[in-house]
Amino acid sequence: MKHDPALYEFWPYKDRPKITWPNGARIAFWVAPNIEFYELDPPQNPARKPWARPHPDVLHYAQRDYGNRAGHWRMMEAMDRCGVRGSISLSVALCQHHPEIIEACAERNWEFFSHGIYNTRYCYGMDEAQERAIIEDSLETVMAATGQRIAGWLAPALTHTERTFDLLAEYGIKYTCDLFQDDQPQPVHVRKGRLISMPYSLEVNDVIAYNSYLMSPRRYGDILKMQFDQLYEEGAESGTVMCIPLHAYLVGHPHRIGPFAEALEYITSHEGVWVTTAREIAEYYYEHHYADTCRLLGMTPGEEIK
Amino acid sequence: MSLPADYLEYPWRRHGMDHDRYPYLSLPERKPVSWPNGAKVALWVIPALEFFPLNPTGKPFKAPGSMVTPYPDLRHFTTRDYGNRVGIYRIFRVLDELGIPASVAVNSAVAERYPALLGEVTTRGWEVIGHGVDMDALHHSGLDEATEAAQLDKSLDSLRKHSGQLVTGWLSPAKSESFATPDLLGSRGIEYVCDWVNDDMPYAMTTSSGSLHSMPHSTELSDRQLLIDYHCSEDEYVDQVSDAFDCLLAEAGRSGGRILSLPLIPYISGLPYRIKAMRRALEYVLGHDGVWPATGAQILEAWRKGQG
Numbered sequence: 277m278k279h280d281p282a283l284y285e286f287w288p289y290k291d292r293p294k295i296t297w298p299n300g301a302r303i304a305f306w307v308a309p310n311i312e313f314y315e316l317d318p319p320q321n322p323a324r325k326p327w328a329r330p331h332p333d334v335l336h337y338a339q340r341d342y343g344n345r346a347g348h349w350r351m352m353e354a355m356d357r358c359g360v361r362g363s364i365s366l367s368v369a370l371c372q373h374h375p376e377i378i379e380a381c382a383e384r385n386w387e388f389f390s391h392g393i394y395n396t397r398y399c400y401g402m403d404e405a406q407e408r409a410i411i412e413d414s415l416e417t418v419m420a421a422t423g424q425r426i427a428g429w430l431a432p433a434l435t436h437t438e439r440t441f442d443l444l445a446e447y448g449i450k451y452t453c454d455l456f457q458d459d460q461p462q463p464v465h466v467r468k469g470r471l472i473s474m475p476y477s478l479e480v481n482d483v484i485a486y487n488s489y490l491m492s493p494r495r496y497g498d499i500l501k502m503q504f505d506q507l508y509e510e511g512a513e514s515g516t517v518m519c520i521p522l523h524a525y526l527v528g529h530p531h532r533i534g535p536f537a538e539a540l541e542y543i544t545s546h547e548g549v550w551v552t553t554a555r556e557i558a559e560y561y562y563e564h565h566y567a568d569t570c571r572l573l574g575m576t577p578g579e580e581i582k
Numbered sequence: 583m584s585l586p587a588d589y590l591e592y593p594w595r596r597h598g599m600d601h602d603r604y605p606y607l608s609l610p611e612r613k614p615v616s617w618p619n620g621a622k623v624a625l626w627v628i629p630a631l632e633f634f635p636l637n638p639t640g641k642p643f644k645a646p647g648s649m650v651t652p653y654p655d656l657r658h659f660t661t662r663d664y665g666n667r668v669g670i671y672r673i674f675r676v677l678d679e680l681g682i683p684a685s686v687a688v689n690s691a692v693a694e695r696y697p698a699l700l701g702e703v704t705t706r707g708w709e710v711i712g713h714g715v716d717m718d719a720l721h722h723s724g725l726d727e728a729t730e731a732a733q734l735d736k737s738l739d740s741l742r743k744h745s746g747q748l749v750t751g752w753l754s755p756a757k758s759e760s761f762a763t764p765d766l767l768g769s770r771g772i773e774y775v776c777d778w779v780n781d782d783m784p785y786a787m788t789t790s791s792g793s794l795h796s797m798p799h800s801t802e803l804s805d806r807q808l809l810i811d812y813h814c815s816e817d818e819y820v821d822q823v824s825d826a827f828d829c830l831l832a833e834a835g836r837s838g839g840r841i842l843s844l845p846l847i848p849y850i851s852g853l854p855y856r857i858k859a860m861r862r863a864l865e866y867v868l869g870h871d872g873v874w875p876a877t878g879a880q881i882l883e884a885w886r887k888g889q890g
Contacts, residue, residue: 435651
């Protein structure tokens with residue numbers, strides 16, 4: 277076991293080369309709905325139980341399922357109103373279970389990236405072939421359902437192995453949302469190919485806000501605005517990235533959607549905000565900033581794998 | 583079934599404390615302290631630079647902020663690392679703009695891994711406080727004294743070498759000590775320790791070695807306790823710092839100088855949505871006359887002068 281994952285260089289948030297975004301935007305803003313499928317009776321992973329109670333854990337299963345049945349549609353409407361396309365962190369088995377949701381998102385030109393097969397199948401203990409299998413399954417499943425080649429990754433339930441990032445790069449995945457060390461993208465050390473960390477703003481994830489910090493919905497709306505204000509201010513010096521990671525099973529409830537929608541309106545009504553997707557941020561970053569940053573950090577820029 | 587007879591024996595039942603580290607002396611009985619230039623409240627800001635290993639032993643317990651999920655817990659590793667890469671730089675900027683020096687508690691692992699970060703502290707002329715090796719190297723009575731001494735030396739030798747400072751303050755990781763820790767600190771040139779959260783003012787401790795003082799590093803008013811443990815909002819944090827300051831300022835009018843200590847964790851207070859609250863709290867304090875922003879070593883020195 278490693279003391280330090282050594283996935284990226286130490287890079288203080290001071291005197292960095294200026295990051296620019298299209299049209300002089302100060303901040304790249306993206307929204308990441310996690311559209312997840314949790315199984316009623318998944319197999320056990322030795323490192324982690326999928327459910328707190330004996331199967332079937334009806335209460336918690338249904339709590340998650342609410343997102344796909346009710347919450348998603350409300351969340352999507354709030355995003356539509358602000359012209360925000362989602363970058364979906366997808367349990368790819370949703371393509372089989374709920375093609376209705378996939379179609380609605382594809383119609384809106386939302387981005388799909390992989391969040392594993394199910395959010396009840398963890399990577400702990402996988403051998404390399406098994407880990408390759410979930411990446412290949414993700415690529416094939418999303419391609420078949422949407423015609424999109426996935427460009428990003430957020431490990432299912434944030435479960436990893438020591439080889440996860442090397443494999444992602446090998447398959448041509450452009451960005452990972454799994455590393456929370458920064459508010460700007462950064463090259464990641466991989467064996468072959470290239471990979472960047474995409475700022476995912478985990479601390480303003482609705483799961484963290486509601487389930488860890490036990491926030492009220494209006495307070496969640498407030499921290500989203502405060503998070504934006506600070507990163508927008510700093511973005512005048514060098515472009516920043518803000519993400520709002522969401523789960524429709526939380527934010528999509530009637531008592532929570534209002535303050536979220538208001539924060540979204542607040543953010544998108546500012547000048548100089550690039551309302552975009554993670555894929556577009558990654559593509560722009562590779563084109564304009566990746567190689568220079570690698571050289572600055574003493575890394576060899578990786579070749580693109582298609 | 584019964585308990586052994588000595589369970590009802592009370593060998594330390596006496597006037598004062600149940601140990602000999604320090605005598606009891608109530609706050610109102612203290613000799614009033616004068617701060618430089620007639621200041622009433624010393625403002626002591628104490629950010630911590632901590633390294634949380636990805637593979638902690640968790641012995642004898644996991645320090646707050648340690649890894650949570652099965653290995654490799656990249657979620658917690660990288661969110662903690664955010665503090666040392668991004669959050670602390672926001673805090674530096676606020677403290678610079680407000681002209682506040684800090685005492686920065688540093689794990690020696692941070693000094694070794696990120697020399698540029700330690701340089702931010704030393705080039706400002708701020709104080710480095712010894713903060714152990716890393717957040718998985720706790721001091722506790724499960725270690726024999728030689729092992730604990732070696733752990734202490736590993737941290738202090740490294741911090742003194744890399745900072746060029748004497749390093750006279752100490753904050754144990756997670757405020758965890760063994761029975762021997764104060765003795766070991768006293769014999770290594772440590773003048774003050776921040777682990778004993780039982781007072782608002784410094785006081786002398788008794789050790790088998792050198793002189794050692796306790797300094798009031800407030801856990802109760804820390805960003806971790808208020809924002810994370812109590813789930814307070816940023817506004818509630820500002821209110822509590824302001825209320826604490828108001829109370830201390832009023833007491834200082836009657837009882838001599840007081841100290842407002844503000845421990846800051848960069849991955850907590852340095853988040854984009856929290857940094858302005860930290861600034862507002864400090865601005866509130868600085869908006870009053872009679873505030874002396876100082877390091878722990880400066881505060882202790884002024885306190886000792888007044889004790890005669």
